Amino acid sequence: MTTQYSEPPPPPHHHHHHSKKLLHFQPKIIAHTSTPWNNRLRELAKQCQFAQALTLYRQMLRSGNCPNTFTFPFALKSCAALVIPLMGLQLHTHVVKTGCEPDPYIRTSLISMYCKCSLIQNARKVFDESGQLGKLTICYNALISGYTFNSKFVDAVLLFSQMRKEGVLVNSVTMLGLISGCTLPNHLAIGMYLHCSSVKFGFDTDLSVSNCLLTMYVKCGEVAYARELFDAMPEKDLITWNAMISGYAQNGFAKHVLELYHEMELTEIHPDPVTLLGVLSSCANLGAQSIGCQVERRIEYRGFQSNPFLTNALINMYARCGNLVKARAIFDSMAERSVISWTAIIGGYGMHGHGEIAVQLFDKMIKTGIRPDETVFVSILSACSHAGLTDKGLEYYEAMEMKYNLQPGPxxxxxxxxxxxxxxxxxxxxxxxxxxxxxxxxxxxxxxxxxxxxxxxxxxxxxxxxxxxxxxxxxxxxxxxxxxxxxxxxxxxxxxxxxxxxxxxxxxxDPGCSYVEYKGKVHLFFAGDISHPQTKEIYRKLTELENLVKELHTSPKFDQGERNEELLIGTGVHSEKLAVAFALLNTRSGADIIVIKNLRVCVHCHLFIKLVSTTVDHQFVVRDPTRFHHFRNGVCSCKDYW
DNA sequence: ATAGGGTTAG
Missing domain, CATH: 1.25.40.10 (Tetratricopeptide repeat domain)
Incomplete structure (x- = not known):
């Protein structure tokens, strides 16, 4: 990455502009120094094509064009985005050579670049050398957010107080830098204090400040505060919606995510990949496959199908909703698979009890040249444990430390x-x-x-x-x-x-609950629940099933040493039984019935569903917090479970 | 100068 730097002739249309003038910098000058090179560079940086931008910068130098105050902000920004400290240092020398250093905008870009490259000392040096007059609000802002970016919140606050002492104007961007540093739980109090100050100074009318506060609350796990702020915001943009939706998703409020997504559809604001990502992960947690399918169609319609984040989320969603076939099809169709794609598919097979396939896939991943990370080891180890592959699991555990140099965590x-x-x-x-x-x-x-x-x-x-x-x-x-x-x-x-x-x-x-998705709606049942509109029919069906099960249990057909009278005593109306009865009433024969339970399926219901499955043409898939249980013709996929 | 993002056991 050695760029030859030579002093090129100044561009013809600003020959009147000398370095002496640069010392008395005025923002207007920037507009006058635009050239075709600079314009193209700015365009690339705006489109986030940072690598191309830097290539263009090198070409510009090679062809003898001198970079100026209009060049550096975009070159530095690209460098920061790609985190290339060496190139950044080089750019700094170019800035000095061209005499652009006094320009406070360039200084700000330098500070920001150094912070993004984790060279905070360098950033501080640029800041300190600015002299009293050069330290504008933007310089302070760049360094403050640089400190929080590098998790040095205390330094950020110190600099903030220095800023106020010296009477430098504080603006909303200053607040952004500080607020985003309050994402740790014990920083909530400071975050709330900053919220109050933002209101006092009137910065809360700035959408970006409100959005940042919203994010701060969800990162602190304070979803209720976040929602309060969300509801109070008179104006909301895409980022507001996304912050709230993914905030709910990250904190496990999957149902709230779907509600909010639904609400969002009534507005003018269209979901983007970030929105859909939050929605898909919630569908995965709820087992809401039909909503997940709708999201998939939307992804195709909006042309997001090449987004790898979304593809991974789809694999995860289908696997967790019990549709391994679909998950695998998407996985196989991917052009480039990351560790995360492999983690999703391996975990999917693992939770369905297909340990051998998980193992095969893991080995294939290694052969493909993917470096395993801590997370994929969690997937494969748990797959081994569910499938009873004890030795294989021990082998992977050993390899994790010895071969891949990864420290096992809790x-x-x-x-x-x-x-x-x-x-x-x-x-x-x-x-x-x-x-x-x-x-x-x-x-x-x-x-x-x-x-x-x-x-x-x-x-x-x-x-x-x-x-x-x-x-x-x-x-x-x-x-x-x-x-x-x-x-x-x-x-x-x-x-x-x-x-x-x-x-x-x-x-x-915790009250146990089970639910079934039917015609795009979730039908939720608690034990002894009588709130469902079809309650009468459900209970009638349940009585029918109970009698059937009792009969089967005593019949000679069921004689695999599994007969256990105790399991059928003290029955009661469990939530999973209501869900099963509801599903049998409404699902056409032959289709899979997927029941999701918030707690582990109890032994009694396990037997109940197993027996019911001998009498119908359905496959029952029960998902509890640990795994899937597939029941078909009186056989369950989880034989090690009890 | 700036706010939103995928995978993980029990």
């Missing part, structure tokens, strides 16, 4: 504990946790507790429970898990002890 440990635990190797799992160099999180101990449930080990369960509860005292799931372990062992005293603990800590069980 997520990987919880996969490994799950893997060893399911295989009954509880002691090894426990030892693995004890050998961790970082401190284990709740999920790691939780995985061990889950394994103790499968293998009925009270001793290790009590130890795991003690640890997990220290880390996540309000997570009800773990109390329920321990209580179930006691109850399996007929240890009533233990069950009561857990119940007392829960009462003391005022913990209530």
């Amino acid at each position: 997520e990987h440990y919880s996969c490994m504990v799950d893997l060893l635990g399911r295989a009954g190797r509880l002691k090894e799992a426990k030892e693995l946790i004890e050998s961790m160099q970082g401190k284990p999180d709740g999920a790691v101990w939780g995985a061990l507790l889950g394994a103790c449930k499968i293998h009925k080990n009270i001793e290790i369960a009590e130890l795991a429970f003690e640890r997990v509860i220290e880390l996540e005292p309000t997570n009800i799931g773990y109390y329920v898990l321990l209580s179930n372990i006691y109850s399996d062992a007929q240890n009533l005293e233990g069950v009561l002890r857990v119940r007392v603990m829960m009462r003391e800590r005022k913990l209530r069980k």
